[in-house]
Amino acid sequence: METTAREFNxxxxxxxxxxxxxxxxxxxxxxxxxxxxxxxxxxxxAPYPTDPMGEDDEAPVFRGGSAVDWAAGRGEYLQGFGA
Incomplete structure (x- = not known):
């Protein structure tokens, strides 16, 4: 069977x-x-995708840390979100 994108929609x-x-x-x-x-x-x-969508070197990397680390560096974290 063949159908157009419009017909499928x-x-x-x-x-x-x-x-x-x-x-x-x-x-x-x-x-x-x-x-x-x-x-x-x-x-x-699989009921959900199991493979990565690809590498993105520009994506931010979040790492765990203590509350003190967060308080000291929150400006740096927020800057990445345009704050």
């Missing part, structure tokens, strides 16, 4: 029901395939 429950019945659905946008929906079947699927 408007008929998601019907299309997902088709996948549940075993159909494989290709979703297209502007005439080109952008996604494939397929039934889960017997695949072992």
């Amino acid at each position: 408007q008929n998601a429950s019907r299309i997902l029901a088709a996948a549940e019945r075993g159909e494989r659905i290709t979703v297209t946008k502007n005439g080109r395939p952008v996604a494939i929906l397929s039934p889960v079947g017997d695949q072992d699927v």
